[in-house]
Amino acid sequence: AATLTFTFSHGGPSSTNKGRFILKGKGNTQFTRKNEEETMDWVLSWRTTLFSLLEDVPSHLRSLVASISIDGTSATTIIVDSNTGEPIWRPFLYNESCPDALPIVKSIAPPTHTVCSGSSTLCKLVSWWNIDGPRKESALLLHQADWLLWLLHGKIGVTDYNNALKVGYDPESESYPPWLLSQPYAKLLPSVSAPGASIGHLKDDIRTQFGFPGDCVVCAGTTDSIAAFLAARATEPGKAVTSLGSTMAIKLLSNTRIEDARFGVYSHRLDDKWLVGGASNTGGAVLRQLFTDGQLEELSEQINPAEASSLDYYPLKAVGERFPVADPGMAPRLHPRPESDVEYLHGILESIARIEAKAYNLLRDMGASGVEQVFTAGGGAKNEKWMQIRERVIGVPVSRAVQTEAAYGAALLALKGYQNAE
Ligand code: ADP
Structure with missing residues (x-):
């Protein structure tokens, strides 16, 4: 089962931490490889959950929401159309293995690299690339958190360096390595921000529909387990x-x-x-x-x-x-x-x-x-x-x-993004 955690953080200019509230949604639908229509329901259920969570924010608090961030399940991968942002293939869930792609990935990556596992994001990308799938020219890879954040900020093709690790991004040099960039599918790779970095303002239509403030920022997210670590404030x-x-x-x-x-x-x-x-x-x-x-x-x-x-x-x-x-x-x-x-x-x-x-x-x-x-x-x-x-x-x-919920960790990221955006 995949878990989505949406976190809303708010605070005023004079106080960085007046309070924050955390809303959490879980998707527990069973995943089957056979029925493509059914598996496409995943993205639909994630989108629906996100908007119902926005709806759940009490209306008198909406004007206080200063920043938003989302953590998602690591290595849950979505191939989207770079023009529309809409998925063009069923999502690859975090635990799905792509053994067909593993020998190919092992032949290009350094031997001990984290992408050398059948369930890595890169194996999922290579597996999809090697299927004679549609619309390769306009395809783009996003992780679960990236795609949900895109629904809110509207800038297509942004991820964070925690989510990007399993597709091969090197957070030390802050770049994709040459062995990856030389591959034909490298053009699908998203640009990478630091977790918590402000990506942009909440889209106007969402802002006005729900009554969030005009300067509400949407920040790069992270993975579920890192968010849970951040929650413990082990700094x-x-x-x-x-x-x-x-x-x-x-x-x-x-x-x-x-x-x-x-x-x-x-x-x-x-x-x-x-x-x-x-x-x-x-x-x-x-x-x-x-x-x-x-x-x-x-x-x-x-x-x-x-x-x-x-x-x-x-x-x-x-x-x-x-x-x-x-x-x-x-x-x-x-x-x-x-x-x-x-x-x-x-x-x-x-x-x-x-x-x-x-x-x-x-x-x-x-x-x-x-x-x-x-x-x-x-x-x-x-x-x-x-x-x-x-x-x-x-x-x-x-x-x-004291705090163990991933949502709390994502709220801390949202708070950081808000402070840095000021
Ligand atoms: P997960 O999310 O991995 O399924 P949880 O964090 O919900 O696991 O923890 C469930 C585990 O906690 C169970 O395997 C159970 O045996 C263990 N557990 C529950 N109560 C206790 C306890 N009092 N002492 C030690 N372990 C416990």
């Missing part, structure tokens, strides 16, 4: 966010950029710093297989987090791990199971904490800034005992992130 190098959802994803702000395709580790640019990320297959999905959420709470209560568990597991839902150990054949290890469920859960939580610590250590060994503080998001963040175990095992302060 110093060494600050990190661990998402304990079905899987465990870690993101660390670093002074240095690191990449290692073996572990699926890559860096997004955030102004003058780098957001380094990696994702393990361990996480809450295993807990859910063994315990209900109610049991998790009840058993966790009885754990003494100051005491180290000697049980050494590698909790996985299925065979295969990618980070901090790259081993597609790794088997889950959840035995021996002690008689006490409290001890068992303690062993699992402690083992996941060890994997988390190992992940941060690996990032440091690869050259990233060392972790100094961890904020926590996701379903596992509500577990206070686990937080204390993790603090002991990782050896740095661990707390729950």
Whole structure:
């Protein structure tokens, strides 16, 4: 399922942050490759959701909306007509793989580049290009957030450097690399702004229809997961966010950029710093297989987090791990199971904490800034005992992130765009 998050930020000239409100829309329609008409409904539902969210902004607040930004799902790709802005092909969703394009992409890109994955935006572009599709001459590539923002500002062909990473953009040199620019489909690539940079004013017709102010700016967006990181306000190098959802994803702000395709580790640019990320297959999905959420709470209560568990597991839902150990054949290890469920859960939580610590250590060994503080998001963040175990095992302060909604992070970007536009 794709998630769209629309964020509206407002503030007056004398106060940059009088208040902001955040509206969120989710699209959960099933995607099928067979029925093109049905899949074209995706873009229709995104557009409809966007406008119904605008409609939802209480009318007395509309005149206060100073800037708008949107985060979208990374690598959700739309091919549009550059004259009309309308999609000319069904959207490629974030998780769709294009194995047909992968060998071609691997033959042109550097070996460890993030585009060398079947679901990268570049593989989607190459796959579409190689279909004898219509209207290649006037085609243009946009990401989900770019297209929705275009509906608001009307300047076709603008993206941000977070969304553009998976199509091959180099945020360090602030350009598309020569190996990409020499390809025939390079003319489809959008121009790239910094996330949060003001792109233009809200289109007149939308402004008057809804009653937004004349100087309301529309700012470049970012990806969903980066927006969620921004929400935690981890603004110093060494600050990190661990998402304990079905899987465990870690993101660390670093002074240095690191990449290692073996572990699926890559860096997004955030102004003058780098957001380094990696994702393990361990996480809450295993807990859910063994315990209900109610049991998790009840058993966790009885754990003494100051005491180290000697049980050494590698909790996985299925065979295969990618980070901090790259081993597609790794088997889950959840035995021996002690008689006490409290001890068992303690062993699992402690083992996941060890994997988390190992992940941060690996990032440091690869050259990233060392972790100094961890904020926590996701379903596992509500577990206070686990937080204390993790603090002991990782050896740095661990707390729950106050804000974890991606929409909040996009609101911070919109605020930045408003301040810079002034
Ligand atoms: P996702 O969005 O990846 O599906 P969520 O962020 O909604 O995941 O988190 C759901 C996960 O949180 C579940 O896998 C569940 O096992 C785990 N979870 C729920 N409650 C607790 C708890 N008290 N302690 C640890 N994990 C929990």
